Amino acid sequence: MKILVTGATGTVGGAIVRGLAGTEHDVVALVRNPGAYDPPEGVTVVQGDLTDAADVRRALAGIDRAFLNMADDDGAVFAAAAGELGLDHVVLLSSFTVDTVLPYGEDNLITVHHRNGEQALDAAGVPATFLRAAGFDYNFLMWASGAAAEGVVRAPWLDVKLPVVDPDDIAAAAVAVLSEAEPAGGAYSITGPAALSVADQTHVASGVLGRELRAERLDLETAKATAFQGAPPVFIESVFRTFGPEAAVLPVSGDVEALTGTPARTFAQWVDRNRAAFG
Structure with missing residues (x-):
C-alpha cells in the first residue's frame, strides 16, 4: 500500500512517517521544502503546497491512503483532489473543538477550521477517520519558559483540568488506522489518560525532572499580549478558549487504546522524553 503523509516536518506528521517507515507500506x-527535511530511509519525499491543486494532485498520484494535517484552506484543495482520484482512506488530524461547545461558536477559528475540514472530506465522498485531538502535552511549554532559570511555571489558569494528549499517541492512532486492512472510519476522541491542570502538570514535571517547580497565576490579558505576537486578536482569543475553563468539559477517552491496542502515554512520559525542552 502507498501512503502519503502531509505535514511530515511537524510533530505529529514526523512521528507518523517514522512509524510507517520500514513497514510493508510505501x-x-x-x-x-525538501532541502530542510531529512526523511527516514526508504521514504520518498515530494515537494508541494497543500493549497495548490496541481501540487496536491501530483502528490496523490498512485496513493492509496493519506494522513492530512490541513493547511490554511481548511483542507478544501486536498479533499477535492482526494475525491476526484478516489482515495481509499484519509486520516484527518482534527480537534475536540468540532463537537465541544466553546465560546464564540462559529467565530472560534479552531472550531471552524477543523469542522470545515471534516465536512470537506465528507462532501467529496472520501472515506475518512477523524482524530479529534485534545490539547497537546507540549502546550505546557507555553507556560514553562521560566522553569529553567526561576523554577516557575506561569499560566492564566492553574486549576483547569484538561485531558492533554501526547502527540506521539495521535501519530500512533493514525498509523494504526492507515495500516488496517479495513480502516476504522468515523470520529475518535484522542486524549491523554488523565485530566490535568497546569498545577498538576507542574507537580509532575517537578518530580520527573528532579527539581523544584512551582505554578504561579499569570494575568490573562498579559498572557494574551505575549502569546502569538502579531497574530489577529480573534485567533489568539480562539486558541485561549481551547485551554480555558470552557474546555474542561472534555472527558478522558479510551480511543487511543481502542485504535492502537496500547494505553495512552502519561504526561510524565512526555516530560521524560522532552527533558531538553526544560533547559
Whole structure:
C-alpha cells in the first residue's frame, strides 16, 4: 500500500512517517521544502503546497491512503483532489473543538477550521477517520519558559483540568488506522489518560525532572499580549478558549487504546522524553 503523509516536518506528521517507515507500506512525505527535511530511509519525499491543486494532485498520484494535517484552506484543495482520484482512506488530524461547545461558536477559528475540514472530506465522498485531538502535552511549554532559570511555571489558569494528549499517541492512532486492512472510519476522541491542570502538570514535571517547580497565576490579558505576537486578536482569543475553563468539559477517552491496542502515554512520559525542552 502507498501512503502519503502531509505535514511530515511537524510533530505529529514526523512521528507518523517514522512509524510507517520500514513497514510493508510505501511511504511518501509531502513537504514544502525538501532541502530542510531529512526523511527516514526508504521514504520518498515530494515537494508541494497543500493549497495548490496541481501540487496536491501530483502528490496523490498512485496513493492509496493519506494522513492530512490541513493547511490554511481548511483542507478544501486536498479533499477535492482526494475525491476526484478516489482515495481509499484519509486520516484527518482534527480537534475536540468540532463537537465541544466553546465560546464564540462559529467565530472560534479552531472550531471552524477543523469542522470545515471534516465536512470537506465528507462532501467529496472520501472515506475518512477523524482524530479529534485534545490539547497537546507540549502546550505546557507555553507556560514553562521560566522553569529553567526561576523554577516557575506561569499560566492564566492553574486549576483547569484538561485531558492533554501526547502527540506521539495521535501519530500512533493514525498509523494504526492507515495500516488496517479495513480502516476504522468515523470520529475518535484522542486524549491523554488523565485530566490535568497546569498545577498538576507542574507537580509532575517537578518530580520527573528532579527539581523544584512551582505554578504561579499569570494575568490573562498579559498572557494574551505575549502569546502569538502579531497574530489577529480573534485567533489568539480562539486558541485561549481551547485551554480555558470552557474546555474542561472534555472527558478522558479510551480511543487511543481502542485504535492502537496500547494505553495512552502519561504526561510524565512526555516530560521524560522532552527533558531538553526544560533547559
